[in-house]
Amino acid sequence: xxxxxxxxxxxxxxxxxxxxxxxxxxxxxxxxxxxxxxxxxxxxxxxxxxxxxxxxxxxxxxxxxxxxxxxxxxxxxxxxxxxxxxxxxxxxxxxxxxxxxxxxxxxxxxxxxxxxxxxxxxxxxxxxxxxxxxxxxx
Amino acid sequence: xxxxxxxxxxxxxxxxxxxxxxxxxxxxxxxxxxxxxxxxxxxxxxxxxxxxxxxxxxxxxxxxxxxxxxxxxxxxxxxxxxxxxxxxxxxxxxxxxxxxxxxxxxxxxxxxxxxxxxxxxxxxxxxxxxxxxxxxxx
DNA sequence: TTAATCTCTACCGGGTTACTCGGGAATCGA
DNA sequence: TCGATTCCCGAGTAACCCGGTAGAGATTAA
Numbered sequence: 001x002x003x004x005x006x007x008x009x010x011x012x013x014x015x016x017x018x019x020x021x022x023x024x025x026x027x028x029x030x031x032x033x034x035x036x037x038x039x040x041x042x043x044x045x046x047x048x049x050x051x052x053x054x055x056x057x058x059x060x061x062x063x064x065x066x067x068x069x070x071x072x073x074x075x076x077x078x079x080x081x082x083x084x085x086x087x088x089x090x091x092x093x094x095x096x097x098x099x100x101x102x103x104x105x106x107x108x109x110x111x112x113x114x115x116x117x118x119x120x121x122x123x124x125x126x127x128x129x130x131x132x133x134x135x136x137x138x
Numbered sequence: 139x140x141x142x143x144x145x146x147x148x149x150x151x152x153x154x155x156x157x158x159x160x161x162x163x164x165x166x167x168x169x170x171x172x173x174x175x176x177x178x179x180x181x182x183x184x185x186x187x188x189x190x191x192x193x194x195x196x197x198x199x200x201x202x203x204x205x206x207x208x209x210x211x212x213x214x215x216x217x218x219x220x221x222x223x224x225x226x227x228x229x230x231x232x233x234x235x236x237x238x239x240x241x242x243x244x245x246x247x248x249x250x251x252x253x254x255x256x257x258x259x260x261x262x263x264x265x266x267x268x269x270x271x272x273x274x275x276x
Numbered sequence: 277t278t279a280a281t282c283t284c285t286a287c288c289g290g291g292t293t294a295c296t297c298g299g300g301a302a303t304c305g306a
Numbered sequence: 307t308c309g310a311t312t313c314c315c316g317a318g319t320a321a322c323c324c325g326g327t328a329g330a331g332a333t334t335a336a
Contacts, residue, residue: 001139001140001141001142001218001222001228002229003139003228003244004139004292004294005293005294005295006293007139008229008231008240012240015239015240027312028312028313029312038294038295038296040295040296041294041295041296044295044314046313046314047313047314047315057313058312058313059301059302059304059311059312059313059314060302060303060310060312060313061303061310061312062303062304062305062311062312063302063312064312064313080139084139090139090141091140091146101263101266101267101270102146102150105258105263106141106146109255109258112254113251116247116251117247120243120247125239128243132239142324142325143325144324144325165280165281165282166282176325176326176327178326178327178328181281182283185282185284195281195282195283196333197281197283197332197333197335198279198334198336199280199281200335200336201280201281201333201334202281202282
């Protein structure tokens with residue numbers, strides 16, 4: 001059980017869009033540079049985020065990716081689900097009866113964990129960042 | 139990010155000891171049969187649980203493993219930490235500065251998640267089981 | 277002593293992760 | 307219309323980890 005690099009990249013990328021460009025498309029190239037992510041890898045991550053409906057893209061010069069909802073409406077859980085499937089099934093095992101003690105235990109826990117991720121939005125991340133910058137410059 | 143089979147096995151095994159044998163050593167063979175776990179694999183899992191101080195063992199005939207603390211004193215988090223390292227560092231990435239937004243985000247989240255696991259004890263699992271058995275037989 | 281049980285170490289195959297790469301499709305500016 | 311730019315799609319791959327098997331040794335009960 002470990003957070004995948006893909007998910008971390010995805011969160012960083014979504015945050016980057018929310019933080020730097022409000023509205024205007026942000027290019028993968030720039031995100032890759034700022035967030036230190038291999039560009040070609042980032043591109044396929046964005047494909048998954050797009051398929052999940054979290055971002056949309058415009059091609060050609062001055063193209064890029066942009067959020068389909070406002071940052072306070074995109075939760076960390078959404079990004080994770082897009083990149084690694086439903087968190088609720090994180091601990092699920094197929095082939096075990098549903099009335100089993102352990103099955104229900106892991107199901108309950110997975111829900112609680114999912115709730116943790118759903119508590120945080122992209123806007124929260126931006127505010128966090130602003131606060132930290134403020135502290136850093138005092 | 140996925141719960142490892144090893145951890146699931148470990149939790150089942152610890153539960154099995156707590157539920158079936160209070161005090162007397164429980165043999166790996168029996169646990170493996172009851173919980174449907176490959177015996178030889180279970181044995182090495184127990185080595186880790188032993189190193190973590192959660193169980194102790196007696197060798198030879200009528201030997202087996204036994205809990206070193208009472209079930210209400212063993213949390214799910216303890217078992218997980220024994221088998222897959224500190225939950226608090228679940229999302230940690232080495233080589234990133236500690237004042238980074240994302241680093242602190244994942245740290246905070248990991249703590250919350252860890253708290254979820256630390257809320258549940260082996261005794262809770264036993265009670266869950268009893269309740270479910272009761273329902274099943276009504 | 278003998279049999280049972282845990283203990284230590286090594287090994288291994290299959291699957292996943294984290295990429296790279298080539299080339300195609302849309303879009304904008306001129 | 308042309309060409310540069312950017313996203314889009316699919317294939318390939320090296321390294322790693324997970325789940326499990328196995329041999330042989332140490333310890334203990336009867």
